[in-house]
Amino acid sequence: MDKPFKFSLYYIASAPKKGGTVFIPLKELIEALSEEKHQRWEKLWMVSDRQSRIIHPLIYPHPSTKKPTLCFHLGMTEGFCWNYQSKDERWTSWSETEEILSEIHAEIESNPNLIYVHEWQTGDFILSDNLALGHEATPETQLPVSEVGLRVLHRTTIRGTNFPSK
Numbered sequence: 405m406d407k408p409f410k411f412s413l414y415y416i417a418s419a420p421k422k423g424g425t426v427f428i429p430l431k432e433l434i435e436a437l438s439e440e441k442h443q444r445w446e447k448l449w450m451v452s453d454r455q456s457r458i459i460h461p462l463i464y465p466h467p468s469t470k471k472p473t474l475c476f477h478l479g480m481t482e483g484f485c486w487n488y489q490s491k492d493e494r495w496t497s498w499s500e501t502e503e504i505l506s507e508i509h510a511e512i513e514s515n516p517n518l519i520y521v522h523e524w525q526t527g528d529f530i531l532s533d534n535l536a537l538g539h540e541a542t543p544e545t546q547l548p549v550s551e552v553g554l555r556v557l558h559r560t561t562i563r564g565t566n567f568p569s570k
């Protein structure tokens with residue numbers, strides 16, 4: 405996606421007994437990185453579509469706050485590029501791509517103090533700044549209806565206007 409969604413709106417029409425959604429603030433996640441990891445992540449670009457050359461820096465300024473934020477998608481990333489458009493440019497193999505995605509996920513998991521898990525009640529509505537907050541469904545969202553009841557979550561997104569760049 406060339407311009408990531410600005411906002412996400414969630415409305416749960418039917419909440420299951422368990423099956424929350426995780427939210428994590430990305431500026432704070434960057435601030436929690438070790439100096440070494442921060443420097444490495446600054447050199448990474450994420451490739452969401454190689455053919456249409458949609459490539460964004462992993463770390464870039466949030467268009468409204470200008471504070472550093474992250475552009476990543478744990479499920480839909482074709483690859484990464486180190487030092488994009490410099491003489492040291494290098495594209496990752498699939499195994500290296502998987503390693504980097506795991507590293508990002510591990511970084512999230514190692515900051516439980518930053519994580520907010522929303523446990524839904526029917527009728528809840530959330531409006532989130534999608535560029536400032538990462539989100540992920542918890543594994544419990546995959547439990548069968550027979551065990552936890554029906555889960556119907558409506559999500560609407562507000563089109564982004566910013567092409568992330570350094």
Ligand SMILES: O=C(O)CCC(=O)C(=O)O
Nearest residue numbers: 424425540541542545559
């Ligand atoms: O099902 C959830 O809790 C999260 C859904 C989600 O990731 C999305 O709508 O983008």
Ligand SMILES: [Fe+2]
Nearest residue numbers: 539540541559
């Ligand atoms: Fe999502």
